[in-house]
Amino acid sequence: MAFDALVPKKAGVLALIAAAGVSLAPAPADARPAAPTDRQIAAATRQAPGGLSALAWMVTDADTGTVLAAKNPHRRLAPASTLKTLFAVTVLPKFPADRVREVSAGDLAGLGAGSSVVGVHEGGRYTVADLWRGVFLRSGNDAVHVLAAMNGGWSATAREMQQTANRLGARDTTVKSPDGYDTPGQVSSAADLTAFARAGLADEQFARYCSTLRARFPEGGADSVQIENTNRLLVGSHGMAHYPGMIGVKNGYTSKAGNTLIAAARRNGHTLIATVLNPQSGETNGVYKEAGSLLDWGFDHVNHPSPVADDTGPAEDTP
Template sequence: MKIRFPMRASVAACALCAATTLAPASPVAALGPTGGGPGAIVRPEATVPQPAVLYGEGTQVRLRSGAHAVPDVTALSWVVADAASGEVLAAHDAHRRLPPASTLKTLFALTALPAFPGGIRHTVSAKELLGIGEGSSLVGVVEGHTYQVADLWRGVFLNSGNDAVHVLAALNGGWEHTARQMEDKARSLGALDTTVVSPDGYDADGQDSSAYDLAVFGRAGLRDPDFARYCSTARAAFPGTEGTFQIANTNRLLTGADGVAPYPGLIGIKNGYTTNAGNTLVAAAHRSGRTLVVTVMHPQAGGHAVYEEARALLDWGFAAAGHVDPVGSLDALRPVPRGATTGAKPKTAVVASTGAPRPAEPDWTQTGTIAGAAGLGAGVLLLGLRFRYKRASRA
């Protein structure tokens, strides 16, 4: 005895099969039992709020019970973030666009440093030293003298030497080319607030960045062993016309100069000052297995406020571990390449490891292929069933 299924039931079963094949797994909802009964939709809480939170004005922080309040600082904009996970623990006007001063050299290094091994030797020409802004900080690069590229990078990171930046930018293809390349690099990191006019950070019309972007640059730099080594160097010898002379890092949290107490576990990264920007600082420190990145832009208090406010924010950030929920992520605006796979991010020079990247976007090309194949199969099956049904009726 043959058992025949009604055609409607067969078609319905086929449609159900195709729907099951085509339905993509939802990244937001999962099926499972809740207090609402079997099959209720569970929507897990997001561990990191959407990036729009950091576009809000004022201080953004999510304190748990018993957490300390964020310190009262005068900076126009600041960010405290975990370098490993990228989670922003607290921020104030994180995306406010302000002149960055020499903290923009972090982006310059991210862009140009990988292209030139430190052992390369280069003789400086007069043309390469043209156009240095009046009043710029200089390390003492001399026309006609031969330097190793590593010497020039120490001049950039320690003395914030605009003369060294000009020479390296010339090696990199020129001033304008380097500026455009820096902006491309910023966009690739998800830093959308930065406009580069002068790669050395010298005040220029239209040049700005944000505390968020500078934190992104500082965190990315720590993944490069050369960047991490240069930015954490307190003192070094620099070649002169008659032997070498000593240069010292202008980051007082690192050196303890001018009455500023050095910060325990400080890694670097870069400080700056111009008339328009005031004092700016991107700093990172490591303590008890955690690395934090802090950006402070234009404190309204005088003196060494940029260092003391960074100190207060670092202290708060280390104490806040486990007592705050993140208000955003330094990865939130990073483009996700098509076909990217999940997994742990590469290890960094000073950070043990980072969190998993954002999930890749669905590959709708592959989904369309599956849909077409499923539709073709359903059509063939339907024709077969209809033919057999007609034969059975005639019999």
């Protein structure tokens, strides 16, 4: 097995996906979960969680789409690598995991300065599964570039991601760079990123990759190295404990976006998603601590059906 499952190995992928509380089969594109409506976000009956510094955040019941609480859910902000969730929802179903790609110089052309990489090299041969583990565990922009090249190119992939976002009702998102690299005009929102996570978790492969703790990269290669998921709530690293029931989904950071995180966890029959964008506290591990607080609050309130309102009006762009 190429990953450290969250369940005993004999239980296999099916038990992992069941434990994640997601479907065992990919959902058709037109049946994937859509972004929450303004009406879902607007009804207010309780006090929302306090003490959070993020510019925008949202906690949602992944199974029903009910927004339990939100602040600035439609504020358009730089998403950093959380946008890779939309990339995966768009491209992941297209190529079999065992397909091999010999990487060319063109595949890696345009890789942004300072990009996070997993170590894809020109002339190397990688399976599609290797590349997706590079995307999900190490947030490798090099792996994204190779997969986008397989998908018809960088610009074509960005256009297709935009179409996927539109189909999901994610109207706050503008895609310019499929890997989430800071690019003028590229924005998303807590509401949209949550929708991408819900759509992704409905896919068996996405759920498996985003919950993988460690893997060999490339798998089976003589020069392979162990890579570890950079989601500190999933792994329990860098001063953060493993969050009970954590599934994934994706973290990110750029100088423009700050720290960003989509975190999903399952407890007592409920799967919740907390999306946190750009905490302002300056605290070490702030994005993880705020996501954990939102999940704790959400699990305390998920059995009460009335959602909590956000405190914003229409969508706005980041300054």
